[in-house]
Amino acid sequence: GESVGLHLPTLSVQEGDNSIINCAYSNSASDYFIWYKQESGKGPQFIIDIRSNMDKRQGQRVTVLLNKTVKHLSLQIAATQPGDSAVYFCAENRAGSARQLTFGSGTQLTVLP
Amino acid sequence: DTGVSQDPRHKITKRGQNVTFRCDPISEHNRLYWYRQTLGQGPEFLTYFQNEAQLEKSRLLSDRFSAERPKGSFSTLEIQRTEQGDSAMYLCASSILTGLARDYTFGSGTRLTVV
Secondary structure: OOOEEEOOOEEEEEOOOOEEEEEEEOOOOOOEEEEEEEOOOOOOEEEEEEEOOOOEEEOOOEEEEEEOOOOEEEEEEOOOOHHHOEEEEEEEEOOOOOOOEEEOOOEEEEEEO | OOOOEEEOOEEEEOOOOOEEEEEEOOOOOOEEEEEEEOOOOOOEEEEEEEOOEEEEOOOOOOOOEEEEOOOOOOEEEEEOOOOHHHOEEEEEEEEOOOOOHHHOEEOOOEEEEEO
């Protein structure tokens, strides 16, 4: 079946280090991917997106890499800060009239002092 | 307008009771989505509206679930005869017509606990 999933449920990093969160997807027809950050008691917050015709996209302190060959994407956070502690989800924004999001199960990122 | 508002933030109800949640989207957003999120999982799409028209509702979990957006502004999600398995966070999101993820704004959700 179609799914978007994450490799690891938890990740702990030292403040100032770089973080890498991974995600695998199974639908080879997927063409648009998004990373979200969700803090406790809040809704998901958009971080960065990437279309399937790209393999890398950079934002402020974040980079998303897409490897279509192995159906894998990753989120890299540079110089991780305590405010980065949250659950991170990858999601697919499917083509079609609804444009609904299909989420994976999330990775809890904890930034250690 | 400070974003998508959801009310109430928390709801505890007894099994078998009906509950209704409200979502007020960003005023200029045409699209409104409802998602459900259980603990440790990503949100799961339920239904969406474009203006007042409900264009996709096949993903509603059962016929106990219904949603309305009567004037194309706020929306309500009702669950009838609640069951313990309905306990979850119910998230609303709104978007401009593109529906692209970068244009989505999520609310903070309504956490439902069925006892």
